[in-house]
Amino acid sequence: MNHYLAVHWKLASKVHSILELNENKLKDYCPAGVARVDKWHSASGQTCIYHLTQNQREDLLSKFWWHDEGAAIAITGFPWPKSSDSKALEAKEFFTRRCNQAASSLFGGEYSMVRGIEDSLQVESTLGGTHPIYMAETDSFVAITNRQSLLLAIPGISTEIDPSAMRWLCYQGYIQGGLSPFQCISMIQPGSRIIVRSGKASCESPTWQDYYAPELAEQARIEPIAAFKPLVEELSGYLAACQKHWGLGWDLPLSGGKDSRVVLGLLNAGGQVPNIEQSFTSGPLYSPDVISAQRLSAFTGLYDRHKLRRPPLVLPQTTLIGRVTTALRLTEGRLSVFDLVGLPQAIPRIHVTGHQNGLRDSYFRSCSTSSFQHFACDVLKTHFHDPLELLSHNPGTDFKRQYIKIFEKYLDEGAPLDVLSDLYMVRERNAHWVGIMSNHAGLGGPTANPLVTDSVIRSGLSLTPEQRNQELLHYALLRLSAPQLTGIPFADDQWSHELRKSMRSIDHVPDVAPFRSRAEFPNVSSPYLPNHKVDLYNAVRPLILRDILHNKDYYGEFLDLDRAEKVFRSSNAPNTYELICGLGVFTSVLLRRYGASLFTAEGCKSATDELTEAAAYSPSKAGDSSHAALERHRGSLVRLEDRLESDFGTRLAVQRAFTLAEIGSDVALESMIADCVVERQRFEGSESVFDSRAKPIDQSNTNTVTYSTQAATVWDLSIRELLVRARSKGFVRTCTSAIRHVAKALFFGLKR
Structure with a gap:
């Protein structure tokens, strides 16, 4: 949403360089579009802060950025005042009122911020680490930012890859210990306070x-x-x-x-x-x-x-490889590309x-x-x-x-x-x-x-x-x-x-089995081993091996080359841990091969084109036929939508029908009944547990939910008993008739 880059020059002879920092280069190293760049520098030019914003709205800018001739402040996140005054201080108000105090003594919430006062800098963040801080120090300057890639835009920053960081990627799939992919850049421990003045940086860590x-x-x-x-x-x-x-x-x-x-x-x-x-x-x-x-x-x-x-069950090759390079750029080369994140939609x-x-x-x-x-x-x-x-x-x-x-x-x-x-x-x-x-x-x-x-x-x-x-x-x-x-079942x-045992004398802790524990629930899809990620790993194994064998001197410093050749020549299906670390090795290969260019739009696109051509991609077809059959079954139920909508006054029955089409199990009907009961409440004009138009939850009410008499009659029947009764009357012969019968039971009553 917004980013800052602060630089303090150690040598007077280098002061002029900060005024020559290329704004277009800064924008190029920013992974999202930049609407405007604001900058401040001290009278001597020794200290400078750049602020990059993705949104041009002035009302938002005032929450991030303020400066005058002698001082400036840039904020990411939301520093929430600890005082009784709940009104959030904007950047200018914070700086003018509290410039001599540590932010941690004044604010909760989540944030990182940099304050420039004449020729000094103060940088702080919260313990949770949701707004990270990165620092680079050379003989000429100290630079601090909330976006690692922005440091690469500064002349004089070395882009040499750190072998220790590469080991972390191969070891557990992410870089730890305050390191970064580049030797000259470090990640500051969350909750730290950095003070830079007179050419020196000191860091107070929690x-x-x-x-x-x-x-x-x-x-x-x-x-x-x-x-x-x-x-x-x-x-x-x-x-x-x-x-x-x-x-x-x-x-x-x-x-x-x-x-x-x-x-x-x-x-x-x-x-x-x-x-x-x-x-x-x-x-x-x-x-x-x-x-x-x-x-x-x-x-x-x-x-x-x-x-x-x-x-998606599978991804086209161009889409998949493009997501790899995009994910690496967005996560700044710090994570295994197992996490195929994309550029978040601006909402x-x-x-x-x-x-x-x-x-x-x-x-x-x-x-x-x-x-x-x-x-x-x-x-x-x-x-x-x-x-x-x-x-x-x-x-x-x-x-x-x-x-x-x-x-x-x-x-x-x-x-x-x-x-x-x-x-x-x-x-x-x-x-x-x-x-x-x-x-x-x-x-x-x-x-x-x-x-x-x-x-x-x-x-x-x-x-x-x-x-x-x-x-x-x-x-x-x-x-x-x-x-x-507290009483609604979790997934797993x-x-x-x-x-429950420790709280027995204090509170009744619900004992509710999760959905996945039920034997009839078909666990046919693992979120940790999806087809497209396994496809990706299989596609890039030859690329990984080729790079390792062509650069034995580099990888031989920390990898067992014989073992690497065996692993990446194999076609064995990986488990989750192997997949994470295997794609962590791929992150390290891409960093060694393309370096800092991966963090620019042009370099990222060039790498994508080259990898797409080189990857031996063959999408997995396992499960395609059954998936297609389920989709056709689901699609056939769309024809019932208008009828169900008009007959029973609920969209929920249709939604649960789709679920039932894909599950085909008793638990699906049970879930559908639970949702339809609540929808019936709303249909009759009663309040849900907490509806958007309802008052907040009554804290004294510890019941899970209160149903009408007719709805409770249906809910009290076990799902198996309900189906037995329906089948005995010849109502349930197909998935569709089962849905229709459940809806009728809810809206017209089912007698015991």
Whole structure:
């Protein structure tokens, strides 16, 4: 949405160079279109800030950028004032009122900002890492930006590839440890404060004490749910202030998991459900995520605003290779091209997401904490480490030692052994993968990630290991913000037995089986091994091998060349970890081959054309016939739409009919009934759990939902009993007649 680049020149003889920085070159290294470039420099010319905006609206510009003769400030994200005054300070107001204070003492929310005061710079960001900061230092200057590729536009920046970063890509599929693809560029730890003056840069980075809140730890031990009431108020207030600040509605990705559901609850607590303009779920109709999200949408009055984004079964070669180079450019060469992100569509909405895997899905939570030696040994056995076994013995061994040193650093800061696994997820995984993806999402417009704000991170890390393992934080936030949503089935998850047991005397935690646990649910599509990504890997294996064999001196420094030849000559189907790391190797190959040119529009296009011609692409046809048959079946049901719409007054029956056509199982009918019951409520004029026109949820009502008598009669019948009764009357002989019968049961009654 907007980017900044700040440069402080060390030598007076080089000061004039900053005035010659080519604006067109800056634009070329920006992955999205640039509508305007603003710049400020100090009177001496020693310090300069460039601000690039994708939108020319003056009312938005004032929220990002302000300058006068002696000072300037550029902001990305939304710094939310911690004071009782909830009005967001715009850039000018912040600078003129608070220029001598650290931003972290004044603001919550998510942001990074740079302040220029005469010939000095101050740069700060939040702990969550959703607005990353990159720095390059040479003998001549210090340069800082929120977009790594902009540093490549500065004369004098070396574009030499960092071999250590390439090892990370081959090792686990993303660059860690504060490195970048280029030797002269580093990624700053989130939450740091950088001060540059008199030709020197100093960095104050957060330590364990900055991630821990002892008062909350004690309160959560005594009142494990009530302790989070202030946090719910803070987060819901943050979202409400964010919406007011940008003056836009919400764009809500809704999965079948816990993170997006908690975000939906927080939006409700802040009175923001009416401002949700669109929610969407990605996946095939028969996937558990889609079924769970549709159920959730029907329960919350969002069904009319919920969209389904169906992934392609296969992609044309030109499209697939183009997505590879685009994804590499957008993620700045830091991630495996397993994540085939595209340029986000510019939408007039705030994109709000969860991104909370750091405190829920720790890789190393099962590792022994009896001693650090035992913990370190378990770390290298627990998560995937070099799954393709590509690193040669000595570099591989050394690299694993470097990996363990990350945890040693946390221990030296005073972090307890039992928090190392979660602290790693926050400081490494969130910063180096989630932060990159969030920065990418910001190219399409404003973003909000309430579950990675400083307060949430401190709250999660302040809990006991048992409470973190039980996901108490997520349950408490949802229980306090939208209790009705705790009982709706997830796609592939549920509240743990340990949580239900620990909360037994305090609260009733719903015991609801997820959709995927049901034997009759056909798990025919893995989101982690989709056909088009396997096709991509198979297509580029020869390219990877060719580059490795032609550059043995380079790759031989850290790869086992014999093992690499065996892996990339093979046609064996990869598992998920092998696919991630195999495409991580491809990222490293592209970086070595094309270098900095990949981060310009022209260079990216040139690489795409060359790779498209060279790749031996052969799309997988497995499942095409069955997929086509399902599509034809689904298409035949379209003819029923008008009849169902007029006969039963609901679009929901049609939507569920499509689902049933692809699933063909009892669980589909059960899901359809649940949604139709809620739609019947709305059809009769009653309120849904929380509808866009309804009042906020009654916090005292812990029931999942209240149905009318007739609807409850249908709901109380098990789906199998319903079908048995229908079949005994000869009503259900085909999928279509089953749909018709269920609709009739809902709107005309079915007697026991």
